[in-house]
Amino acid sequence: MSGKFLVSLTHAKNDTDKATVAFVVANAAVASDKEALVFLSIEAVRLAQPGYADDIHEEGFAPLKDLMANFVKAGGKIYVCSPCFKKRKLDETQLIDGAVVVGGAKLVEFMGEACPSVSY
Amino acid sequence: MPLTEHETWDAGDMGCGELVLELRLRLLAMPGRVLKLVATDAGAPEDIPAYCRMTRHELLQAQHPLYWIRARTPS
Numbered sequence: 001m002s003g004k005f006l007v008s009l010t011h012a013k014n015d016t017d018k019a020t021v022a023f024v025v026a027n028a029a030v031a032s033d034k035e036a037l038v039f040l041s042i043e044a045v046r047l048a049q050p051g052y053a054d055d056i057h058e059e060g061f062a063p064l065k066d067l068m069a070n071f072v073k074a075g076g077k078i079y080v081c082s083p084c085f086k087k088r089k090l091d092e093t094q095l096i097d098g099a100v101v102v103g104g105a106k107l108v109e110f111m112g113e114a115c116p117s118v119s120y
Numbered sequence: 121m122p123l124t125e126h127e128t129w130d131a132g133d134m135g136c137g138e139l140v141l142e143l144r145l146r147l148l149a150m151p152g153r154v155l156k157l158v159a160t161d162a163g164a165p166e167d168i169p170a171y172c173r174m175t176r177h178e179l180l181q182a183q184h185p186l187y188w189i190r191a192r193t194p195s
Contacts, residue, residue: 082135101163103135
């Protein structure tokens with residue numbers, strides 16, 4: 001099995017259930033040999049800051065920081081919405097491993113002509 | 121060998137869709153010529169190369185925040 005798979009996430013501590021499940025699904029995608037990408041936008045950009053996800057642990061799931069680290073370790077990519085990041089005045093020099101600040105063109109290129117996606 | 125640009129556009133901290141939409145208009149108005157773009161947005165190092173790959177404008181050199189782009193000629 002191959003191909004691309006996009007998980008779009010817009011939540012962080014405002015909805016830790018969605019933030020967690022997004023990475024659970026992303027891990028399923030990367031484990032299935034997909035070229036998997038999580039696009040963090042709106043509030044979710046906060047997850048790209050080191051330490052932010054450390055205290056997010058939904059009942060019944062692994063801690064979010066572990067889900068994120070495992071995703072990157074398995075080859076998953078994390079894109080961080082540049083204007084969303086800038087709006088929140090976050091520090092672009094402080095990013096978790098595997099996270100890259102991008103604008104819309106980079107996301108459009110990844111998705112190409114056909115790319116399955118799921119949004120949280 | 122240093123690149124010679126025909127025009128320069130300082131986009132400041134403009135980024136994402138705003139940046140590439142304005143960039144598109146400027147490049148389409150100068151086919152075959154070289155634009156020196158100044159873009160300080162943190163997403164530019166990923167976005168500008170991606171934009172050029174998708175649109176067939178030629179990214180000649182990138183040294184964030186400076187980008188030299190040769191505008192495509194009509195096919």
